[in-house]
Amino acid sequence: MSRYKKFAEQLFANGWDITPLRGKIPILTGWQNRPETALQFDKFSDANIGIVCGGKHNVIAVDIDVLSETVAGIISTITEDMLGIAPERIGAAPKTLFVYRCTAAISKMKTSIYDIGGGDACVEILAEGQQFVASGIHPNTGKSYRWPGDSLLNYTPEALTAVTPEELEQFVAACNLTLADSGELKARSQTNNNIVHLDTGKPNFEFQENDPTTSTAKLRAAMDFISNDDLHYDDWARLAHAFKAAVGPGGIDLFHEFSAKSSKYEAVETDRLWNSIETVTKIGAGSLYHLAAEQGFDVANWDTERNFGPEDIAESPTSGGDTTPLAEHDGSFTAASVRGPIAPRQWVLDGWFPARTVAMLFGAGGVGKTLMMQQLANCVAQGKPFMGIETMEMPVLSVMCEDDAEEVKRRQLNINEWMGVDEFGEGPEDLHLWPRVGDDNVLVTWPNGGKDEPGAFYEQLCAKVAAVKGDADSVLVILDTAADMFGGNENERRTVNTFLKTYLGSICINFNATVILLAHPSLSGLKSSSSNSPPTGLSGSTAWENSVRARAYLAREADSDDIRILSRKKSNYSDISGDSDIKLIWENGVLVIPSSPDALARINATALKHAIIAEVDIAWWREKNAFRKQGPRGYKTALPRMLKQHKPGAVIKAFHSLVADGNIVHVERFGFKTEKAI
Incomplete structure (x- = not known):
């Protein structure tokens, strides 16, 4: 005889509301309404048996969902001390459950959730609309649920120990205190009926029934x-x-x-x-x-200083056909009023970073973006070309949150040499380097997720920008990095927009400044790379890209610790199609365009390896594989013939290097294939 036929029928005869389960999940739709289908005992074979809580007897169950044997034992003792003796059911010990009836109908109650022993721990009072497994196989342990004392078959609902809602309030409060002493809070206490109030310094949700809808x-x-x-x-x-x-x-x-x-x-x-x-x-x-x-929201006076919104249109003096402007001289103009000539657009770095806007440079840690920006800062401060690209001369303030003064000075001496300054010369007077490692560099925060609040550093930064700019027309401000200065959630569009457009944008407007913000890429940004292109660099919300006028990326070239690729990822005012990447190499403490024989040799060696990889890939998919035709040694003839622009010896040497590094492998009878990219 099946479990459901044998035991569910007996339980129902004793007055229990039953329902068939698959594991812990009810099989029937609308099981909470106690459908008569649940009484078709032959239909559900060996289904687990569930007891539906609530009903005319107000059946409840105390579900102790705690993995710590010690804490579960303490709460079991508290249960019987405060609520009385009750039938106990065990599924996956030390978790356990006790069955009672309540003197009044209630909704479920639940303690806060705590991290105890590496898992979520809580106590829940199961009530109307919930159920528990009375008999069957536990889906996780594969073993039968058991009743170590009296079986539920020996009880009728009327015979259960009766408890009051007030006793349950006190019990849940006691369980909360016990759990709080044993673990770390993960989620606050919840109840539908607003009856659990704990004096723990952590207020409940206290969900209210009034005012269910709102604007x-x-x-x-x-x-x-x-x-x-x-x-x-x-x-x-x-x-x-x-x-x-x-x-x-x-x-x-x-x-x-x-x-x-x-x-x-x-x-x-x-x-x-x-x-x-x-x-x-x-x-x-x-x-x-x-x-x-x-958290400080004024429910009664929330809109005292609210701006005009959509709901105000009907009451607006201009909504009834009145076309009187709300404000004059608001900065708008008609297309007919535009007359030329218009001053040409200005660039801090021609084609890359437009003047008087916010731009960003992304790059992984240690790639050299701080060094490159210090090099750019030196060029802008003197109006000299940067990597062969024209710059706009202006004072520069470079705020460096990741390096101390000694490191910045060492870097500046290397840059001086790169700029052609001899040992008796000096760097540009109009470049102000401001190392701030270890200081509070946050420009804006959102306390409790609410309204933005300027950090103490925002005022300091504005004062410093004004001092550096002096009587000049413009100023370049380099901020390194976003992680040190942005005090919000990088995934939230609202806070990212406010940081970039309101706070950094205000610096552009008030000081005629160009701001270049340095940032690390997110993990997803790093994963966006391919063998042929550097990562996108985006982190968190797409507002990081959409809120700036230009974005560049500095990355290492594959298979090279020395070579860097500077790429334009976005430029609203210039064409980024075609090959605009700049290849740089680490040399004498700075990044330079390769020109020395040694630097060019390193560049060519990397390019040759990429070319070999491409040829091996192409040959692998051809029916007539040039590397298979003459056996494993056929590459000595085939590769130099395919790469005629390179010396045969250099080609074979680079090929052997790729094989040694595991980038290329030989497959018996099939030839060579690419195993991994470089």
Whole structure:
């Protein structure tokens, strides 16, 4: 006889609400409504048996989801001390569950979630709308669930120990304190009914039933105050319910905007969660406003100083056909008013970095971007060409957050020699080098995820830019690096835009400055490279690219520690098609365009290896493989013939080097093939 036929029928006869399960998952749609299909005992063969909580007996279960044997034991003792004796069920020990009945109907309760023993730990009161496994095979252990004391078959729901909602409040509070003493908080306490209040210094969500809906403008204002740096999944899912209740199904874009504040954001998972939410009760806008208020949001006076918005159009004096302008001299003009000639566009570095804009240079750590920018700074300060490209002369301020003064000075002496300054000469007077390693260099922060707040360094930087500029028309400001100066979430478009356009942009406007910001690429930016192109360098939100006028990338060339490639990735005001890359080489402490015999030889050696790789790749896919035709040694004839522009000896030597390094391997009877790129 099947388990479900034998035991589910007995449990139902004893007054339990039962439902068939596959593992821990209910098989029937709408199982919470106790469909009669669950009573077709022959239909579900060896399905696990679930007990539906709630119902006319208000059945509840205390689910102790704790992996630490010690902590689970303590909470089990607290359970029986505070709530009384109850049948106990064990699935994957030391996790355990006790069954009671409540004197009143309640919704589920749950403690905060803590990291204990390397896993999530919490205690949950299962109630109406939930179920637990009473009999069957545990999906993880492969073993049967067991009842070490009395079996549930020996109980009717009326015979269970009765507990009150108030006793459950006190119990959940005690469990919270025990878990807090044993681990680190990962997600805050949650309850549907607002009845758990803990004096732990960490307030609950206290989700409110009133004000379930709201305006998008008010919710967006509150959203800026709700942190989403590292929310636990349960908290994030709970907030999704609140968002959907507050603004309806059409609010998915707003929830995406909130979710994108987290480094764990995934658009597909956000869509899946949102679409899985159907009816939402007892949670909504009030819940979100409560969270925001905890972080300083003024719920009552949120729009006291609010700017004119879409909802104000109907009340606007210009909405009824009145075409009187809201403001005069706002900077707009008609196309008919434009007369030539217009002054030509100015470039700090011709074709690369336009004047009076924000630009970015990406590069992995240690690639030499700080050195290259110091070289550019020397050229701009004297109006001399940089790597053969014209520059615009102006004072320069270079803020260096990763190097101390001694390192900057050593680098400057190497640059002096590169610039042709002898031992008695000096570097440019108009170049101001400002090493700030170890200092607070943050320009802007967003306390609690709310409104932007200037860092103390922003005022210092503005004062320094003004001093360096003096009476000059323009100034170049180099900031190294974004990681030291940006105090927000790099994945959040709003904060990235504010940093680049408002804070760095204000420096451009107020001081007629050009700002070049240095940044490290993200891991995804590094992975975007191929054997033929350097990485894109983008990190976090695409706003890093969209908010600047130009973007360049400095990368090592494959198979070379000395060679660098400087690439234009974006330039709004110049053509980046074709081969605009600049090949540089590390020589005498600076980056230079190869010109010495030794430098050119290194460049040519790398180019030759790339050419050999290409020829081997082509030959491998041909039916008549030139390297297979004459056996393993055929390459000695075939390669020099294919690469006639190189000396045969150099070709064979480079080929042997690639084989030794594992880039090229020989496959018996098939010839040579490329194993890995260089």
